Amino acid sequence: MTKRTLESARDQAQREWELEPARRALLKWFDRYGRALPWRDDPNPYRVWVSEIMLQQTTTQTVAGYFDRFLTQFPNASALARADEADVLKAWQGLGYYRRARAMRDAAKIVVERYNGELPGAREELEALPGIGRYAAGAILSFGFDRRAPILEANTTRLHARLLALEDDPTVARAQAILWRFAEAWLPRESPRRAKGVYRRVNSALTDLGRMVCAPNHPQCETCPIAEYCRAYDAGRQYELPRYKPKRAPTPRLDVAIWITRADLGVSGDPNDVLLVKRPKEALWGGLWDLPRFVDVGAQGEATALGWSAKALDQAQAFLETEIGAAPRNYRLGPVITTFKHAVTRFRVTLALCRLADSNWYATGASERTLFDLNNNERFDQIGREDRSDKKTDARVAEEWRWVKCEELEKYPMSTTGRKLAEFIKRETQVEKK
Ligand code: SF4
Numbered sequence: 001m002t003k004r005t006l007e008s009a010r011d012q013a014q015r016e017w018e019l020e021p022a023r024r025a026l027l028k029w030f031d032r033y034g035r036a037l038p039w040r041d042d043p044n045p046y047r048v049w050v051s052e053i054m055l056q057q058t059t060t061q062t063v064a065g066y067f068d069r070f071l072t073q074f075p076n077a078s079a080l081a082r083a084d085e086a087d088v089l090k091a092w093q094g095l096g097y098y099r100r101a102r103a104m105r106d107a108a109k110i111v112v113e114r115y116n117g118e119l120p121g122a123r124e125e126l127e128a129l130p131g132i133g134r135y136a137a138g139a140i141l142s143f144g145f146d147r148r149a150p151i152l153e154a155n156t157t158r159l160h161a162r163l164l165a166l167e168d169d170p171t172v173a174r175a176q177a178i179l180w181r182f183a184e185a186w187l188p189r190e191s192p193r194r195a196k197g198v199y200r201r202v203n204s205a206l207t208d209l210g211r212m213v214c215a216p217n218h219p220q221c222e223t224c225p226i227a228e229y230c231r232a233y234d235a236g237r238q239y240e241l242p243r244y245k246p247k248r249a250p251t252p253r254l255d256v257a258i259w260i261t262r263a264d265l266g267v268s269g270d271p272n273d274v275l276l277v278k279r280p281k282e283a284l285w286g287g288l289w290d291l292p293r294f295v296d297v298g299a300q301g302e303a304t305a306l307g308w309s310a311k312a313l314d315q316a317q318a319f320l321e322t323e324i325g326a327a328p329r330n331y332r333l334g335p336v337i338t339t340f341k342h343a344v345t346r347f348r349v350t351l352a353l354c355r356l357a358d359s360n361w362y363a364t365g366a367s368e369r370t371l372f373d374l375n376n377n378e379r380f381d382q383i384g385r386e387d388r389s390d391k392k393t394d395a396r397v398a399e400e401w402r403w404v405k406c407e408e409l410e411k412y413p414m415s416t417t418g419r420k421l422a423e424f425i426k427r428e429t430q431v432e433k434k
Helices: 003-033 045-055 060-073 077-082 085-092 099-115 123-127 134-145 154-163 173-185 198-212 310-323 359-363 406-411 416-433
Strands: 251-259 274-278 332-344 347-357 400-404
Touching: 003 198, 045 060, 045 099, 045 134, 060 085, 077 099, 085 099, 123 134, 134 198, 154 173, 154 198, 251 332, 251 416, 274 406, 332 416, 347 416, 400 406, 406 416
Parallel strands: 251 347
Antiparallel strands: 274 400, 332 347
């Protein structure tokens, strides 16, 4: 053994020795204050997997409302693999980030084909499944299989960074390497005499402590069970660490959704039927249903008197003629009926709903308010192609489309904003009928 390896082994042993009393204090605290969470009862690997994927980007409170329902509908990987994608997306509706649900279903199919329906217990095999990264694999291994596998998520990142008084931004590679090593050092070495469930308990306790005590803005160091091992607290720096690079300000963006009925296109059938599209798989909200929606409507300077850039209209026109087969016509976009604000990745989006304008609307001389006015003079910058979060929608607006009765809109899985649009249309149509 070289001198360097020897020193590193000694450091490792030293760290483990130091962490032993801290671990005891942590577990004592956990036994008393640890959170009771639905997925902690009967933590089999499948249940852990579902909960961990749901918890990515979503709060514990929100997930708690979905978890049991999802498990009732898809109690194991085989049931999930057999399910229709639309049913999975419908069960996921409201959780957002639908790519997670599609990836889980794809992964479930592989689990059935390769592993007889049971999640594998090896890190490499787990990480090879769609949607499972280093964190999710560690969670499934430690919580589901009680194996020695570290985890690092937002709560434990903050906790470990403070315990170590880490100066670096925790997201940079160097800091990540240190934090993962530290997360692993908390876990006792594999031993036949180890207490059953110890890995599950240590990782759960670290997560809970980070969430409940080592809170982002108000760490409760006076009641922290491991305060005596904390370097940030020792130095009085618990409020300033960890230090993240400042986030870029969100970019404002304008999206246009178009409410199109059979009547608008002169198609026979119930004139109120609404045109719905199934978003292409590769796009944001792929596989969900939506109104035809167009992004990248151009820079502020291109806004017309109606508030639309020529780009949105061009895209809509091309979509109607080539994908829907509508008769070539000079379609116009009507006034903004309503707007919703929401966030997509780094964009702060204003989603505007409009109809295809008919000649009557122009004849009435309706007020020519612009979207620019509607949004308090907020500047909408043109989005650079490299920044587009759903650039693949350039190629296709829809994987499939159909005319849907207003009262049946709710049967279709939709994103949160899609659902809001559908509810708005349903309400408006009912008012018009009265
Ligand atoms: S002492 Fe304070 S800063 Fe340190 S781990 Fe505990 S709560 Fe966090």
